[in-house]
Amino acid sequence: MIKAHVNRLDDESLSALLDGEQQLADAKIAEQDVATFGRYALIGDAMRAQKDHSDIHIDISKRVALALESEPVYADFSQSKAQSAPQSDTINDNKVVVFNWRKPVAQLAIAASVAMFAIVGVNMLPQGDGAQQSEIPLLQTTPFTGIASPVSYSSEPALKNAENGLRELQQQRIGALVLEHQRQARVAHSLEAAQTDAKKTEEKN
Amino acid sequence: MKVITFILSLAISFNTFASDTNPAKDLLLKMANAVHTRNFDASFVVVKGKTMEPYRWVHAKQGDIEIEHLSLLNGAGLEMVRVDNQVTYFEPQSEPYSLTTDSIAGPIPEVLFKNVERLSNHYDFVLGGKGRISGRAAQLVRIESKDEDKYNYWIWLDMESSLLLKAAYVNHQGEALEQLQLTHISVTEQPASMLLEILNRNFPTPLPNNSLETLSSNTAKTWKIDWLPAGFELLKSDRHKLDLNNELTDYYLFSDGFVEVSVFIQRPLPGKRLSGSLTSGATTVYVHNGGNFDVSVVGNIPSLAAKKIAESVIRAL
Numbered sequence: 001m002i003k004a005h006v007n008r009l010d011d012e013s014l015s016a017l018l019d020g021e022q023q024l025a026d027a028k029i030a031e032q033d034v035a036t037f038g039r040y041a042l043i044g045d046a047m048r049a050q051k052d053h054s055d056i057h058i059d060i061s062k063r064v065a066l067a068l069e070s071e072p073v074y075a076d077f078s079q080s081k082a083q084s085a086p087q088s089d090t091i092n093d094n095k096v097v098v099f100n101w102r103k104p105v106a107q108l109a110i111a112a113s114v115a116m117f118a119i120v121g122v123n124m125l126p127q128g129d130g131a132q133q134s135e136i137p138l139l140q141t142t143p144f145t146g147i148a149s150p151v152s153y154s155s156e157p158a159l160k161n162a163e164n165g166l167r168e169l170q171q172q173r174i175g176a177l178v179l180e181h182q183r184q185a186r187v188a189h190s191l192e193a194a195q196t197d198a199k200k201t202e203e204k205n
Numbered sequence: 206m207k208v209i210t211f212i213l214s215l216a217i218s219f220n221t222f223a224s225d226t227n228p229a230k231d232l233l234l235k236m237a238n239a240v241h242t243r244n245f246d247a248s249f250v251v252v253k254g255k256t257m258e259p260y261r262w263v264h265a266k267q268g269d270i271e272i273e274h275l276s277l278l279n280g281a282g283l284e285m286v287r288v289d290n291q292v293t294y295f296e297p298q299s300e301p302y303s304l305t306t307d308s309i310a311g312p313i314p315e316v317l318f319k320n321v322e323r324l325s326n327h328y329d330f331v332l333g334g335k336g337r338i339s340g341r342a343a344q345l346v347r348i349e350s351k352d353e354d355k356y357n358y359w360i361w362l363d364m365e366s367s368l369l370l371k372a373a374y375v376n377h378q379g380e381a382l383e384q385l386q387l388t389h390i391s392v393t394e395q396p397a398s399m400l401l402e403i404l405n406r407n408f409p410t411p412l413p414n415n416s417l418e419t420l421s422s423n424t425a426k427t428w429k430i431d432w433l434p435a436g437f438e439l440l441k442s443d444r445h446k447l448d449l450n451n452e453l454t455d456y457y458l459f460s461d462g463f464v465e466v467s468v469f470i471q472r473p474l475p476g477k478r479l480s481g482s483l484t485s486g487a488t489t490v491y492v493h494n495g496g497n498f499d500v501s502v503v504g505n506i507p508s509l510a511a512k513k514i515a516e517s518v519i520r521a522l
Contacts, residue, residue: 166474170492172449174483175450176447176450178490178503179448180456180467184441187412187441189316190306192460
């Protein structure tokens with residue numbers, strides 16, 4: 001509280017100084033944060049600019065450049081391992097950019113694939129007439145198109161709340177498993193080829 | 206007498222020859238050949254229950270080089286590019302990566318683009334009826350599992366070009382669980398210019414194939430999976446973290462050449478856990494509460510088979 005109060009007082013004097021209402025004192029300027037000084041100068045410029053339109057100078061180029069530098073790059077393979085290795089410019093020019101992912105959409109897709117397997121309950125009752133099907137408890141899933149409306153947590157009893165949390169954990173896990181299975185299945189055939197090759201060479205030896 | 210034995214032996218040899226050539230298998234081989242040699246541009250949808258995924262599939266053969274591009278058109282999408290023996294996957298939210306393999310692992314089982322002969326031990330190939338699919342004359346070929354632990358796969362082929370027009374995973378009650386249907390296909394003389402452009406691009410170098418080393422890792426000794434449907438063989442096993450939730454898992458990948466099955470063994474989740482199966486199209490996820498550990502089985506197999514696999518997992522001591 002006190003510090004804030006002091007700061008405001010200091011700012012007042014600085015403001016007065018910039019508006020020419022107070023004498024310039026070197027020590028005073030040194031005390032002030034350079035950034036604050038610049039900001040007040042800009043405010044003053046802006047207020048006076050109503051008479052004379054020409055003298056506002058805001059330099060944002062530095063910040064734009066900084067922002068651009070930290071902007072994430074998508075589908076740029078040269079960034080990971082390739083970048084550490086020296087690479088000629090001509091190779092870099094050939095980056096695959098046709099496939100340009102946008103992150104927000106990507107997040108949506110992950111969420112959707114998980115939601116596809118979201119469990120809303122367990123049905124232990126026999127399903128249909130198939131004798132073998134009835135032996136298996138079927139976890140009920142939410143349909144992809146009509147995702148169940150969110151439950152208001154505040155009105156739920158604590159026990160049910162905890163149960164929901166657990167269910168969410170399991171849902172998350174299942175989503176992760178399905179994604180992992182898809183990825184691993186892609187490797188399967190190259191692995192299989194490698195294994196049959198290995199077997200063949202073993203037989204030959 | 207000699208003449209009779211000659212005729213008899215001729216008849217026998219002809220018979221064995223006849224049983225060797227299976228018209229259904231021949232058609233599948235023709236299809237695999239067509240898919241690898243033609244220039245075509247096709248669109249298809251995959252229907253799994255209430256969900257529907259549209260894809261575009263373009264293939265070209267330029268000299269000796271094959272170029273193939275498969276992309277999922279909805280949502281954030283997914284793109285797969287094949288240049289000869291290198292397939293690159295572009296997935297949302299992760300770095301693209303390449304694999305050394307000669308077919309794309311998309312919604313169509315990869316083995317169909319290769320030699321289906323290796324499936325003969327566990328699947329029968331049966332010629333079905335003729336019909337009209339995607340506006341063209343089509344011949345049905347049924348790939349029937351010899352036991353109830355695997356799904357059947359029915360595939361409709363274009364009688365003119367031998368290309369695939371429709372395919373479905375069918376359970377043993379005869380219900381289609383997941384269907385793939387071409388909506389459009391054009392076969393051209395010249396390869397699509399869009400594919401030729403791909404040839405000028407650089408793709409990530411394929412991941413090293415260190416599968417055979419991981420087979421001898423400790424994980425294989427930690428758990429014993431007592432039951433698997435006939436024909437399934439271990440392709441890899443390791444311990445790694447899942448991408449989405451960073452959970453550690455002991456992982457096993459099995460394949461019978463047609464479908465893949467993943468077995469995950471994980472630290473149990475706290476509290477009362479639900480055991481049961483989930484399905485989306487032909488994909489089954491069976492979650493089993495094994496007491497001190499959780500077993501999950503994921504793959505295109507009937508839920509009863511998945512349940513049997515999950516329950517057969519024991520700690521090997």
